[in-house]
Amino acid sequence: DIQMTQSPSTLSASVGDRVTITCRASQSISTWLAWYQQKPGKAPNLLIYKASSLESGVPSRFSGSGSGTEFTLTISSLQPDDFATYYCQHFNSYPFTFGQGTKLEIK
């Protein structure tokens, strides 16, 4: 099974900051990676698919990059609505495992 490791687990940042979250796969997954945002008590919301494609309706301050085993989610200028937990998930082969999550907190 492919393991997904996110870093950091927690990130403290301020409105307007540029932040980057990293997701590493235990083996190559090409670009079969998605990023989700989840707020407390809500279902996850897809942000990025195929590593770098922005989901329709998602603000352009979100971007994804990477291929193979290393991927990043970047928020170019944090907004108050962005404080949430972020997950990566691979779609290379079953089981489609998630990373453990990165909680983005207000500094």
Place this chain on the structure above:
Amino acid sequence: EVQLVESGGGLVKPGGSLRLSCTASGFTFSSYTMNWVRQAPGKGLEWVSSISSRSNYIYYADSVKGRFTISRDNAKNSLYLQMNSLRGEDTAVYYCARDGPGAIWGQGTLVTVSS
């Protein structure tokens, strides 16, 4: 409106069974692979199971293999998860989801396994 609505969650004793349902609307359900994903209280997301559009490919996480059965009825736009031999560690919010571009998730249904 494009949506998924789960139902069937509740409190069940260890060793018991429960059947979750997910009803789709607003899109061509029969064209999509569908998934169940769960989230234990205060924990991360865990992929549980997937079923292809015509039910010819089915996959399970090792943690539920042999105990859970995924199925679908395209005529009823419905996805199901039969859960048997439930354990405390199965306590979670269970989401049905359509992945890929235009991903859709339901609101989730809580399953609590406790005596």
